[in-house]
Amino acid sequence: MPDTSLAPAQRLLTGWGRADATRGLVWTPRRGEEIAELLANLESAAVIPRGLGRSYGDAAQSAGGTIVDTTLLDHVGCVDANGEVEVSAGTSLDTLVRRMLPQGWFLPVTPGTRQVTVGGAIAADVHGKNHHADGSFARHVTAMTVATPTGVHRVAPTRDPDLFWATAGGMGLTGIVTSARLRMLAVSTDRMLVDTDRFADLDAVMTAMEEGDARYRYSVAWVDCSGKAGRTRPGGGLGPGAGRAVLTRGDHASLDDVPAPQLRRAAVAAARVPRPHLRVPRHVPGGLLNRLSIAAFNETWFRRAPTHRTQELQSMWKFFHPLDGVAEWNRLYGPLGFLQYQFAVPPGRGDVVHTAIQTLSSHRIPAFLAVLKRFGPSSPGPLSFPMPGWTLALDVPIGPDGVGRCLDRLDEVVAEAGGRVYLAKDSRLRPDVVPIMYPRLEELRAVRRRVDPRGILRSDLARRLDLC
Amino acid sequence: MLDAFGQPQSVVVLGGTSDLAGAIVEALVRRRCRTVVLAGRDDQRLGAAATAATATGAQHVSTVRFDALDIAGAVATVDDAFDAAGAADLVLLAVGVLSHERDELDPERTAEVVTATYSWPATALTRAAARLREQGYGRIVVLSSVAAMRVRRQNFVYASAKAGLDAFSIGLSEALRGTGVAVQIVRPGRVPTKMTEGLPSAPMSSTPGAVADAVMAGLESGAPVIWVPPAARWAMGLARLVPQALWRRIPG
Numbered sequence: 001m002p003d004t005s006l007a008p009a010q011r012l013l014t015g016w017g018r019a020d021a022t023r024g025l026v027w028t029p030r031r032g033e034e035i036a037e038l039l040a041n042l043e044s045a046a047v048i049p050r051g052l053g054r055s056y057g058d059a060a061q062s063a064g065g066t067i068v069d070t071t072l073l074d075h076v077g078c079v080d081a082n083g084e085v086e087v088s089a090g091t092s093l094d095t096l097v098r099r100m101l102p103q104g105w106f107l108p109v110t111p112g113t114r115q116v117t118v119g120g121a122i123a124a125d126v127h128g129k130n131h132h133a134d135g136s137f138a139r140h141v142t143a144m145t146v147a148t149p150t151g152v153h154r155v156a157p158t159r160d161p162d163l164f165w166a167t168a169g170g171m172g173l174t175g176i177v178t179s180a181r182l183r184m185l186a187v188s189t190d191r192m193l194v195d196t197d198r199f200a201d202l203d204a205v206m207t208a209m210e211e212g213d214a215r216y217r218y219s220v221a222w223v224d225c226s227g228k229a230g231r232t233r234p235g236g237g238l239g240p241g242a243g244r245a246v247l248t249r250g251d252h253a254s255l256d257d258v259p260a261p262q263l264r265r266a267a268v269a270a271a272r273v274p275r276p277h278l279r280v281p282r283h284v285p286g287g288l289l290n291r292l293s294i295a296a297f298n299e300t301w302f303r304r305a306p307t308h309r310t311q312e313l314q315s316m317w318k319f320f321h322p323l324d325g326v327a328e329w330n331r332l333y334g335p336l337g338f339l340q341y342q343f344a345v346p347p348g349r350g351d352v353v354h355t356a357i358q359t360l361s362s363h364r365i366p367a368f369l370a371v372l373k374r375f376g377p378s379s380p381g382p383l384s385f386p387m388p389g390w391t392l393a394l395d396v397p398i399g400p401d402g403v404g405r406c407l408d409r410l411d412e413v414v415a416e417a418g419g420r421v422y423l424a425k426d427s428r429l430r431p432d433v434v435p436i437m438y439p440r441l442e443e444l445r446a447v448r449r450r451v452d453p454r455g456i457l458r459s460d461l462a463r464r465l466d467l468c
Numbered sequence: 469m470l471d472a473f474g475q476p477q478s479v480v481v482l483g484g485t486s487d488l489a490g491a492i493v494e495a496l497v498r499r500r501c502r503t504v505v506l507a508g509r510d511d512q513r514l515g516a517a518a519t520a521a522t523a524t525g526a527q528h529v530s531t532v533r534f535d536a537l538d539i540a541g542a543v544a545t546v547d548d549a550f551d552a553a554g555a556a557d558l559v560l561l562a563v564g565v566l567s568h569e570r571d572e573l574d575p576e577r578t579a580e581v582v583t584a585t586y587s588w589p590a591t592a593l594t595r596a597a598a599r600l601r602e603q604g605y606g607r608i609v610v611l612s613s614v615a616a617m618r619v620r621r622q623n624f625v626y627a628s629a630k631a632g633l634d635a636f637s638i639g640l641s642e643a644l645r646g647t648g649v650a651v652q653i654v655r656p657g658r659v660p661t662k663m664t665e666g667l668p669s670a671p672m673s674s675t676p677g678a679v680a681d682a683v684m685a686g687l688e689s690g691a692p693v694i695w696v697p698p699a700a701r702w703a704m705g706l707a708r709l710v711p712q713a714l715w716r717r718i719p720g
Binding site (some may be wrong): 012017019020022023024041057058063064065099335336337339398399403404427428430431460463464 | 469471472473475477499500601602604605640646647648671685688689690
């Protein structure tokens, strides 16, 4: 059979946070079958799949090893009457939504960007604003094909569930997903009906979420971690402005929700998925995003939000993916890069959310808005991140003194509360806290012993955190 | 692996018995470092340094013996140290022999100082760079000296060898661009240690603790040159402009 793959090339790779680059041999197959052949005959010591590189840390790179770039595998099959569709693993959610929306189908779960692949969404078991209602991405995968060093497996929640669920959230360490069958969500317009509420402090927004989230499919709050110019209140506690929040909740608008004049453009048949209209230039000096600029942004953003507004019609793209309008926005953080800290804690431990925001605020660490959300039930994946309770995510630039140690202390608070840090975002955890945060890690290792006895599926993340 | 703050989990220290190396290893172990390989000349001092690293919390500590006058053995020393580490996230080079005024007319002593301070380190760094390239990632931190920036009579043999090593490291850093391996140079002022015992205190001096703190911050920032104290950067910039006739008269 002719080799149709692109020539392998040595490349320096980083995650979306642009820190810690490592070099590996990037190999870009054109067909899923080539991956099985590669895994069976691989000579290098390590191999890991990579999609669009949106993991923040080192999950999709393997120093000195082979990296399988899946992005040429982008076949989208025909959707059946139940909304099920077979999709190649390198297909981006952006491509998928462009193909599906005009036929009346939307993504069952959408993370903060459409620029992730289906394989990556499964490997990180991503979640969206509807986690409390619909669960994580893998909940909507009815079957998938996983290429492993010992062969190709077609798995489903009822067929080899151990491999299926270890792969969902398994960060690519149980095999390379080549194709998956997804159950899509039926929608009739590209508009959302959104309720927005502004809160002066963290307690108020958390109470509102606990009481009201069940009435909405989608819910998320943006919390200001910096406060007014990063000032802190003497004697501890949050500084003025830190902890204020904007809560947006909503659901897909039906044709009846859209006023007649807009109807023709809002109907899915006419849906147009926007392209990025801005691009951050290649060379951005460090320090652009500092305490002052971030506090100013947070202030503007908070004041722009209405105190209370209901049933507003918004475009899907503004609601789900506001950052997708700016290509390569990660360059804004300058040459040192940044990281995203995201953790989850059980329902009764909202105090950890307070502690986290207070710690960052009092260390004067410049953090953009944090995203706060309530999670529903976990998926059965042993390394799947979402767990019932609260999750908080925030971007932190690398550079200011003491950020590393401050996050180390937060890790301990999170672990002690029975919570965990999201591996797809991580670039700095201590390996010894990982088994505490992910007590079912051994189940992943057991599956690996079966499908990858030589232990060749290995990423920099796995090496750094002793995952295998 | 290195984390997003440039913190290593394993370190190979060439010159592992020096006071500066000891302070840096201690700081590294307090953050993320679990595997420490110390290469040095003196068995007894190596043992003491290994005990100290273990006491700080390092999980795997091993030692490799070498003699910095044995250039032919440099490659094997580096290989042994890498093999003991498994993979080296960071290579710290802290090898050197100080010269004194009394040595300046002794050709054998000059050869020793230059060999231990320049030739052996340059040979070892070349091998370490090759090993790190194979790994696809890693950092090299080279301890240079502010003395290398403007040579003085008191220790010119040592200072000239450090100047050579400093220039070598800059070149190596350029040669490694795009490979995933980065080189950082530390230029500390005079640090009162075993090496400087009996010498009068000097301006722009520093302490092992301050050097370790600066190296930790440097790993995080990725700065190509780390000055300790930071003001030494400006002072030495000026010093290089001072005419020799005047430089000779400045005490220190």
